[in-house]
Amino acid sequence: MLLNVQKIEKSFEKNTPVVKGVSFSVQENEIFALLGPSGCGKTTTLRMISGFERVDSGSVELAGETLSSGKTHIAPQKRGIGFVFQDYALFPHMTALDNVAFGLTSLPRYKRSVFAEEVLCRTGMGDHKDKSPAELSGGQQQRVALARAIAPEPKLVLLDEPFSNLDAMLRDSTRKEVRAILKKAGMSAVLVTHDQEEALSFADRIAVMNDGKIEQIGTPEEVYYQPKTRFVAQFLGRTNLFEAVVNDEGCIHTNLGCLRLNCKASGQVTCSIRPEHLTIERPNGALNGCSKGIIIGREFKGHDITYHVECNGERYIVHTDNRVLFEPDDEVVVKPLEPAVVLENA
DSSP: OOEEEEEEEEEOGGGOEEEEEEEEEEOTTOEEEEEOOTTSSHHHHHHHHHTSSOOSEEEEEETTEEEESSSOBOOGGGSOEEEEOTTOOOOTTSOHHHHHHTTOTTSOHHHHHHHHHHHHHHTTOGGGTTOOGGGSOHHHHHHHHHHHHHTTOOSEEEEESTTTTSOHHHHHHHHHHHHHHHHHHTOEEEEEESOHHHHHHHOSEEEEEETTEEEEEEOHHHHHHSOSSHHHHHHTSOOEEEEEEBOTTSEEEETBEEEEBSSOOOSEEEEEEOGGGEEEEOOOSOOTTBOEEEEEEEEEOSSEEEEEEEETTEEEEEEEETTOOOOTTOEEEEEESSOBEEOSOO
16 A cells, blocks of 8 residues: 555634545555546645644555654655646746756765656657647647656656646546656556546556545546446436335336346435436337336437437436437337446435
8 A cells, every 4th residue: 555545634714614524545556536527625635644634633644654643744845746737837047957957955966967868758758858848739738747757766747637728629638648648657546537528548556535525546447437426426427316115026117127236225215327328219019017108308419319208297317328319208018128326325
């Protein structure tokens, strides 16, 4: 374990808690994401790890050393942590090379430029070493900021919404490049983001935050396909929610027929099933307990199609590939392809 965060808390004005007992760990060479909506406490958590904010209680340990606790607060510059800010925070009057060399205070002056150039080359910016930030694109500035963060060879790199200032196409390509750079360097990182796609594609594990607390930690596949709470199910993407009583067969009766569950349950439950785990068909033959529905909306997206279907006053979202072709007002039957996921604390 490289980073160990245990029950950290932080309050600001009027003693309103912003971070409430957050705990998680990060392993060597792991990219970990804190994902959640604006105001959920994820950036404050990152700032407590970096040392820019003091913890009110709890502890932060890095490689076995206590950085923050009730009695301890190591200064940010002494933590061995690199930080990539949302606005990159490059010095406008310095070249890319000088920006990277600036933090290499542990090296003799005559070695700093040489090493800084090596790091710029690793991030694909070697040919732009003599340019100022104003002469670089957003993606290039982002890579210089990353080079500056990793040049001192920190134990951990913190990334605060680092791709939010880039347009969609550049954001996707830059994210892939940054992930590859971190993995090649063997560095661990903590990413803060509100972008679900970014977290799912960039991180090895994700902590989903809501109202100052972590609701679930897991791999991208786990938090997306096996959400534990209603918030996680809805925040990670579109989903269909069902509330029903489990019958003697361990299923719930719905407009889609008797819906299987992903685990044993009893009594009243709330369940989630992703739109891609449903399909639609024409109502031919026996319906087997399914109710007929009407397509009330259709979103063509090229590689797939999203349908909105109304059955007995309830609405469902269905993602299909582009070969499943229906039109608004078509009569259909919605059928599940996978069991529904039972939510906790719903």
